[in-house]
Amino acid sequence: MRAKRDATVTSKPAVLLSYCHESGKPVGQHVSNGCLQLSSGVTPLYEEPSMEFACGFVYVPPIPNVFKRSALLPPHKCVRPRTPPPPPPTSTRQVTAASKVIEQLPKTEVRKETKTTVFYENATLYNRAFSGTMSSPQNSAKKTAPTLPPRPANQQQMPEYLMVLPSQPSITKSTPQPVQNTTKSFDNEPLPGNPNVVLVSLGTLLSESEERVQLIEGEPVSCSKCGSVLDSIYKNVVDVCYFCKDKHTTVPVSVPEQAQDVLFSLSPDLDPSQPADPVLLFCIDTSGSMSITSQVIERDEIVHRSRLEFAQNAVLHCVQRLSEQQPNTRLGLITFNYKVTLHGYENYPTHYLSSDEMIDIEYLKNVAASFPSPPPVYKNKDNLQRQVIGLKESGTTALGPAALLTIAMASRHPGSKVIICTDGKANTELGNLEEEDIDARTLLSSTIFYQDLGEYAASQGVTVSVLSIEGTDCRLDELGRLADRTGGKVVIASPDRLYEEFEEIIENRTIATHCTVSFLLPKSLRVKGEREGCHKGIREVGNVDPEKEITFQFGASDHRAEVPPPVSGSTVYVQLQVRYTLRNRQKRLRVITAPKEVTNDSPSVLSSLSLAIVQLNSSQATAALAVRGRFVDAMKEGRQQKRLLERAIAFNDTIEDKDEYYGWVKTMEGIHNSFYSLTRKKSVTSDSQSLTDAGAALLYTMKHTNRKSIYIH
Structure with a gap:
């Protein structure tokens, strides 16, 4: 720049x-x-x-400079009659005589041959108004209209709200104006x-x-x-x-x-030698769908590994790296299928929850509060590795209770991180996301559950990141609310890239x-x-x-x-x-x-405009509207800022700005054109449309993007 x-x-x-x-x-x-x-x-x-x-x-x-049209003027499309209306009757006698003539006409005669004047109820008013032109010479001599006062010198001959139409259409010649620089006038436009x-x-x-x-x-x-x-x-x-x-x-x-800026300390300093160490908790899906295999190449050989094996290898790599580089990190493991497992430590047993225990939210929070925080990884490394290696796939996906337990455990340590890795929709009672087409009430209660859970995590200083495996449907538009509210990541990763995604989340302190x-x-x-x-x-x-x-x-x-x-x-x-x-x-x-x-002054603004800041704001604002279902408003917002950027590029005319702009347009192409490819239904007609997993991951990521990562998506 x-x-x-x-x-x-x-x-x-x-x-x-x-x-x-x-x-x-x-x-x-x-x-x-x-x-x-x-x-x-x-x-x-x-x-x-x-x-x-x-x-x-x-x-x-x-x-x-827009003047309000006077209410006295006729509508724009009104055509004024070319001939004046007939004059009103001059006296009541003429009106009475005319009415008698109409009554005496035989039925066989055509009334249009009798030319009579129209009767007006306000004849007295018209008699006064037209006494100078329509009355007899005798009456005009008796009743003369008062003379008008002289017109002030500063008053126009014709008021602005009146318009005289010619009797026949004519072509008016406009006064020639000097030719101006069109480029300069364009730059001065709003x-x-x-x-x-x-x-x-x-x-x-x-x-x-x-x-x-x-x-x-x-x-x-x-x-x-x-x-x-x-x-x-x-x-x-x-x-x-x-x-x-x-x-x-x-x-x-x-x-x-x-x-200039000022920094205030709003609370007395605590003892910095004893801070509450944050924890890192893995919440791993071990349901039956995690047994599905994928083909990968290892050492020039094609092998098949299950999704759970990829997740196990990723967690084991993280345990090994943390034990070497950050040995004081408190690392814990929670897994879920038809039950939720809180994996214990060397001196504390593993705890299991199933069936009715996974329905009551307050009960789950109490269980998490009573379960001790994990020890530093250097003390629990061997035990963690044995637990990860021994994981097996089976059963349904109790993702809702597992997420609640994991976040409640991390809430005792502000600044903690929770990483949820799953390959399917939650399908147990609490937080069920699989009955979207069967029971709308269940889906609504699940939406509220994940919204409240995200608010709870944010209030406790916990960052939640959600990773789904490529090729699956996890309803990230709902599950991603946890990451959206807490500042975490929403990622769709291929099975062989889970470790890289885990590492990136851990390093982002x-x-x-x-x-x-x-x-x-x-x-x-x-x-x-x-x-x-x-x-x-x-x-x-x-x-x-x-x-x-x-x-x-x-x-x-x-x-x-x-x-x-x-x-x-x-x-x-x-x-x-x-x-x-x-x-x-x-x-x-x-x-x-x-x-x-x-x-x-538009040129002054255009010459000092930072394209990167406007592009970042447009991306964040558009994504924020879209994740709330306001797709039409999102497209409108993106297109308006796009026109501003194009105006700035045309004004400054630099190669650097053009390259930067084209890269941003390529990133935002799907949003600027339409949201058809990001929604589950192929029409954007209301706010009830839901996002696909790919659309949710893209928009949640874009909502929290920065200037460094805006061109990567």
Whole structure:
């Protein structure tokens, strides 16, 4: 990416403001034309790579010059009559005489030969209006209309809402206009899509917080309405701040605490020498379908191995590698078929659950709580290897109870990982995914079960990854909710690649849990597509790994909103808040506040647009809509951002941008065109369509992708 395209937070002066008791004006800044102007001597805001904007400005589309059509005008397709209507009767005598003539006509006569005037109920009104033209000379002499007052000099001869139609159609000649540069005029047109995107690199932000940012003890002062971090002398009495003020606000408002980032410690430090070590738990399917074999080549020979044998080899390789490189890792094993097996340790026996024991959720949680945590792998290596080698295939697939038990065991250790490997749908009572076409009520209860289980895992700081074996149907659209909510992976792997997938999941360590990101804007802007609309967006991220990146999309408020959009040339402030818990259970809050200049100039935005950030946001937003069943909205979102990228490429005209764009289009081709290949039914007509396993794996992965992996899928 070129240097001018790096749209990170610009090096603008920071703002650390407080209010004066006497004047009520902020100290350290002055207000000019409604914009905050920073005073000198304030600490500058350094470039922060963990929060980047897609372009160097906040883009506000220009207001189109569209006038509302007057209600007095006829409809567009209305044809005005060419001849005037007949005049109204001049007196009641004429009306009475005409009616008598009609009554005296014989039945054989045609009435159309008698020419009479139409009777109007408001004849008196017409008598007054047309007395000057329709009445006799005697009446006109008696009743004369008052003269009109002189027309003001500044008034037009013909009002704007009137239009005179010619009696015959004629060809009007337009005034010749000077020829303009079409390319330049095209660049100045309003932009398609939305370039207002902010990227938050959570992995970078959290890993370097302790090194680059000064730590402040205690909870910061926050606005009671929107929760923005403030700096005000009115402690605990802050009701309105810069971010939630509106046009009716008359009292002085608090402004952002400062325009460079701050790190707060929200809880006292615990003893770092005794952190809760995370655990790694394998949850392996040993049902009868795991006996199906696949053909592979080993040492130039063709051999057949069952799916369970591939899973066994993958787990054994992980045990061996961890014992050599990370011997203190706590590693445990749970298997499931028609029963669930909690494999014990050298000094603790194995525990089995079957039949009615696998129905009660609270009972399963109590069993998991009473089962001891696994010891370090260097103490339990031999026992683990014997247990893995002795696995046999048989029976049904009690995946639901096994997943609940495994997650409940890992919940005692925040930052733990759970790896579920299966080759089929759950088909026991709890979490049944096989009766989708027989009993819709059962499928709905299973959907709720996996949603709640994912929420429970995320609240306990557990990351769940789901691996299915290639060529099987596991209903990953439902089972993948566990990984989606906890930040894990959803993978369809060939049997001989299970070890590589296991290794990748293990190496992707968790650096923080219980992460919540808030993005605040002034009321003149609004966040798009988040839980809270308007000017605040909240994203519950959960677990964070070093490569985690999320994006927010925002834009100007509607012109008819309570607070109109900011004007071009002004400056607005945005605030990012990240709350998270470290692995040693210390809680932190990082606040970054930055000023951004507003513009409605399309060329300025296009020249500074970062294609990579817009592409990442489009991929994440489109996938997020699709996994919720909103396929039509997903296609619309993807196509709008695609037009924006094409506009930027046409404006900048660089080979680098074109190559980057074509690679992204190839990745997003299936989503931009249609979702037919990703759904189980070949029509996208409602939100009730379900995803295939391949579609679910693709969309869940794309929803949590980053700039490094976006072109790999």
